[in-house]
Amino acid sequence: MTTGLPPSLAANPRLSTWLAPHPDGTFDLRVGKVELGQGIVTALTQIATQELGLRAGAVRPVAANTEISPDEGVTAGSLSVTFSGAAVRRASAEVRLLFLRAAAARSGVSPDEITFSDGTFAAPGGRPYGYGDLVDNVDLDIEAGDEALAVAFLPIGEATSMSRVDLPDKIFGRPRFIHDLTFDEMLHARIVRPPGMGAHLLGAPVDEVAGLPGVEHIVRDHDFLAVLATREGLADRAAARLAAGATWTDTEPLPDSSRLPDWIRSQETESSPIRKDGAVHGTGSTTMSRTYSKPFVAHGSIAPSCGIARFAGGRLEVWSHSQGIFPLRAATARALGLEVEDVIVQHVEGAGCYGHNSADDAAFDAALIATHVPGRHVRVQWSRADELRWEPFGPAMIGDVTATVGDNGRVSDWTYDASGNGHTARPGYAPAHGLLSDAHRAGVDRVPPAIDPPPARGYGSARNAEPTYDFARMDITTHRLLAMPIRSSALRSLGAHLNVFALESFMDEIAEATGQDPLAFRLAHLTDPRARDVLTTVAEAAGWGSPTAEGVGRGISYSRYKNRGSYCAVIAEVEAEEAVHVTRLTIAVDVGRVVNDDGVRNQIEGGAIQSTSWSLLEQVAFDRSRITSTDWEAYPILRFSDAPRVDVHIVSRPDEPPLGAGEATQGPVPGAIANAIHDAIGVRVRNLPFTPANVVAAIDEA
Amino acid sequence: MPETTQLNVNGRTREVEVPPETSVLEVLRNDLGLTSPKFGCGLGLCGACTVLLDGRPTYACDTPIEYVGTAEIETLEGLGTEDAPHPLQTAFLDLQAGQCGYCVSGILMNAAAFLRANPRPTRDEVAAALDRNLCRCGTQQRFIDAVLLAAERSG
Numbered sequence: 023m024t025t026g027l028p029p030s031l032a033a034n035p036r037l038s039t040w041l042a043p044h045p046d047g048t049f050d051l052r053v054g055k056v057e058l059g060q061g062i063v064t065a066l067t068q069i070a071t072q073e074l075g076l077r078a079g080a081v082r083p084v085a086a087n088t089e090i091s092p093d094e095g096v097t098a099g100s101l102s103v104t105f106s107g108a109a110v111r112r113a114s115a116e117v118r119l120l121f122l123r124a125a126a127a128r129s130g131v132s133p134d135e136i137t138f139s140d141g142t143f144a145a146p147g148g149r150p151y152g153y154g155d156l157v158d159n160v161d162l163d164i165e166a167g168d169e170a171l172a173v174a175f176l177p178i179g180e181a182t183s184m185s186r187v188d189l190p191d192k193i194f195g196r197p198r199f200i201h202d203l204t205f206d207e208m209l210h211a212r213i214v215r216p217p218g219m220g221a222h223l224l225g226a227p228v229d230e231v232a233g234l235p236g237v238e239h240i241v242r243d244h245d246f247l248a249v250l251a252t253r254e255g256l257a258d259r260a261a262a263r264l265a266a267g268a269t270w271t272d273t274e275p276l277p278d279s280s281r282l283p284d285w286i287r288s289q290e291t292e293s294s295p296i297r298k299d300g301a302v303h304g305t306g307s308t309t310m311s312r313t314y315s316k317p318f319v320a321h322g323s324i325a326p327s328c329g330i331a332r333f334a335g336g337r338l339e340v341w342s343h344s345q346g347i348f349p350l351r352a353a354t355a356r357a358l359g360l361e362v363e364d365v366i367v368q369h370v371e372g373a374g375c376y377g378h379n380s381a382d383d384a385a386f387d388a389a390l391i392a393t394h395v396p397g398r399h400v401r402v403q404w405s406r407a408d409e410l411r412w413e414p415f416g417p418a419m420i421g422d423v424t425a426t427v428g429d430n431g432r433v434s435d436w437t438y439d440a441s442g443n444g445h446t447a448r449p450g451y452a453p454a455h456g457l458l459s460d461a462h463r464a465g466v467d468r469v470p471p472a473i474d475p476p477p478a479r480g481y482g483s484a485r486n487a488e489p490t491y492d493f494a495r496m497d498i499t500t501h502r503l504l505a506m507p508i509r510s511s512a513l514r515s516l517g518a519h520l521n522v523f524a525l526e527s528f529m530d531e532i533a534e535a536t537g538q539d540p541l542a543f544r545l546a547h548l549t550d551p552r553a554r555d556v557l558t559t560v561a562e563a564a565g566w567g568s569p570t571a572e573g574v575g576r577g578i579s580y581s582r583y584k585n586r587g588s589y590c591a592v593i594a595e596v597e598a599e600e601a602v603h604v605t606r607l608t609i610a611v612d613v614g615r616v617v618n619d620d621g622v623r624n625q626i627e628g629g630a631i632q633s634t635s636w637s638l639l640e641q642v643a644f645d646r647s648r649i650t651s652t653d654w655e656a657y658p659i660l661r662f663s664d665a666p667r668v669d670v671h672i673v674s675r676p677d678e679p680p681l682g683a684g685e686a687t688q689g690p691v692p693g694a695i696a697n698a699i700h701d702a703i704g705v706r707v708r709n710l711p712f713t714p715a716n717v718v719a720a721i722d723e724a
Numbered sequence: 725m726p727e728t729t730q731l732n733v734n735g736r737t738r739e740v741e742v743p744p745e746t747s748v749l750e751v752l753r754n755d756l757g758l759t760s761p762k763f764g765c766g767l768g769l770c771g772a773c774t775v776l777l778d779g780r781p782t783y784a785c786d787t788p789i790e791y792v793g794t795a796e797i798e799t800l801e802g803l804g805t806e807d808a809p810h811p812l813q814t815a816f817l818d819l820q821a822g823q824c825g826y827c828v829s830g831i832l833m834n835a836a837a838f839l840r841a842n843p844r845p846t847r848d849e850v851a852a853a854l855d856r857n858l859c860r861c862g863t864q865q866r867f868i869d870a871v872l873l874a875a876e877r878s879g
Binding site for chain 2: 058059060061183185186188189190192193194195196197198199201202204235253254255256322323324325326371372373374376403405406620624625627628629630631632634635653654655659660661662663665667668
């Protein structure tokens with residue numbers, strides 16, 4: 023490891039890993055982060071282009087591959103611009119300086135006599151050299167961190183917005199997604215899943231289905247059952263026939279979905295103190311306690327997962343839209359008893375994933391099946407029903423909070439307990455069976471419970487559990503469930519979704535109980551100027567304090583993601599009649615230095631609208647044996663007519679490090695909506711989502 | 725059993741030999757190499773597979789090929805190209821309307837049919853028309869803005 027380098031570059035220090043120059047003066051850029059629809063590859067390409075001093079188009083991103091790309095772990099947690107961006111910027115700067123050195127040698131002058139402008143290096147009065155002219159004079163197969171280079175970054179002017187590199191393909195209908203990838207003689211596989219976790223396969227009409235048109239192979243391995251056919255439609259029909267004739271044992275029982283908070287409280291947990299100041303309650307002028315909850319929420323990628331694999335000569339090639347091709351490679355090799363170096367994973371774009379969905383599972387399905395038909399490419403396409411039944415959901419949670427307010431109207435003591443399943447069961451995190459079919463072929467009754475990422479990774483259940491407000495004493499504890507009847511893992515923002523909703527709802531409840539304005543009450547507990555700026559910016563933009571129309575409510579909310587990431591304040595306007603309708607979200611964000619202005623806006627808009635969908639509509643439905651919300655009617659998401667207008671205001675901080683934007687709005691949005699509902703109809707809804715049923719229940723309880 | 729079927733796709737006659745119950749989506753993607761329509765749900769609920777049949781937005785995933793007959797099928801590949809883009813494609817690029825982009829093909833086809841019938845729509849009319857499509861990334865506002873921009877420029 024070289025010291026002083028960005029961590030991602032220190033872990034992958036060879037410059038040739040990141041950048042490959044071509045004689046025409048262009049570069050290939052290889053990063054370990056992957057495009058998930060968030061525009062990260064564009065942002066990183068822009069950073070390299072700027073730091074190499076080139077024009078847009080001169081740097082071409084290469085899709086990540088375990089053979090050639092730097093290992094940057096998982097693409098998650100709004101960290102890609104911060105970490106990969108720092109590595110790309112540093113690597114690009116070193117490469118530029120190495121070319122400058124070569125230009126000096128060719129010109130017979132010392133490097134400090136070379137000037138660089140418009141992509142060319144020149145000595146005074148000498149001939150200019152472009153990158154392409156110097157390709158043979160520069161060896162990038164060296165480690166970064168040569169102190170003699172005296173790395174200085176090029177000045178970055180106003181945040182520019184390079185257009186998305188992937189959108190033209192998508193807008194002109196060219197193949198781009200893994201779903202569009204095809205190979206000669208490729209077989210189409212369909213998995214026949216158990217009705218639910220813990221159901222074991224007793225029998226299936228294998229002989230009958232093997233004789234159906236187009237069927238080439240059937241794979242049965244304990245509770246794993248799959249059929250391969252020459253055409254997709256024929257594979258679908260064969261799988262339907264297998265499913266209709268298969269018999270299974272009963273599933274493991276599921277909790278009572280109408281009493282999720284009670285179920286969570288009844289479970290054995292592992293408690294983790296996050297902060298212990300010794301909060302004291304009952305001594306001030308006001309002490310209040312409330313409980314907030316969220317249900318299981320689906321990632322609901324618009325594309326059901328897909329995986330392709332080919333096993334030949336002892337080597338396994340896998341094509342996947344995974345968030346982490348290196349952890350997937352390791353987990354696949356371990357599950358199949360292969361050496362890691364005999365497994366290659368190539369990233370190909372899928373639809374937006376928003377966390378740990380079924381991408382890795384589908385890749386492993388294809389890999390497992392491919393070992394049964396060596397030499398053939400196997401394409402696995404999940405169904406919509408399997409995606410909504412078997413993907414790992416964002417876990418249900420409850421948050422119990424108590425606060426004591428002093429005579430001065432300030433919160434002095436705060437106690438918060440967050441409870442639920444852990445937030446990570448990614449392959450590599452769980453000791454075994456992190457890949458669904460690996461669990462099915464092992465015949466286990468339940469998958470291992472999800473864990474929580476450590477503090478250095480921003481926590482899981484405890485993410486944003488600790489308020490960033492200036493309270494004198496805080497006790498914060500998480501309680502992670504030790505059993506996981508419903509498969510759960512990382513969903514965009516992890517615990518911050520419930521924790522910020524609880525915290526920001528409760529702040530409003532305290533402000534109301536103590537007769538204070540919600541904005542003034544928050545500002546009174548914030549000294550960080552960046553926090554105050556997003557709140558005052560959003561308040562001004564949304565006309566906080568001005569009267570609203572009849573039936574319209576306005577609510578405010580704030581958080582700093584992970585307590586150390588982006589600052590975000592939201593004001594929601596809602597109309598609450600038969601159902602809650604969010605008409606407008608005004609958002610102020612401070613993401614530090616903005617790399618790609620439009621990319622930040624797109625992520626903030628998208629995150630806010632998605633979080634509105636979670637808040638108003640979304641909950642995984644299940645009976646006592648299986649998940650029942652297996653299509654878009656049973657699991658509705660926000661439609662165009664119901665999408666709010668979103669106004670994004672970026673608080674510019676060109677001199678601060680970039681903080682990431684992808685998950686900043688997920689927690690503040692439900693807080694702002696809940697507070698706006700209360701403003702509109704005087705009802706405090708503490709259980710997500712804000713469906714008519716939950717609003718009516720809140721009215722009944724009040 | 726496979727049968728020979730003649731199809732009218734993007735102005736060309738194409739012949740395929742497939743079982744007659746095969747979906748239009750599978751034929752377009754796997755037999756004709758037109759991968760712009762996407763598989764999203766298989767039930768006609770998300771709109772990712774939307775193509776035009778005689779100008780009408782149609783879910784290709786649950787439409788069997790035997791029902792198509794002589795109807796003209798239009799896919800995104802036939803709407804416009806980078807050299808000769810449809811006004812909607814230009815507007816989508818200009819506003820960078822898309823995140824993951826998986827739903828974009830279906831939205832563009834639906835919007836193209838909609839604008840032919842209603843070239844000067846209101847915002848609410850665009851939103852209502854696009855309710856045939858789902859977007860999970862939360863790009864609804866940009867998609868609506870882009871359709872309105874295309875209408876405005878064409879007006």
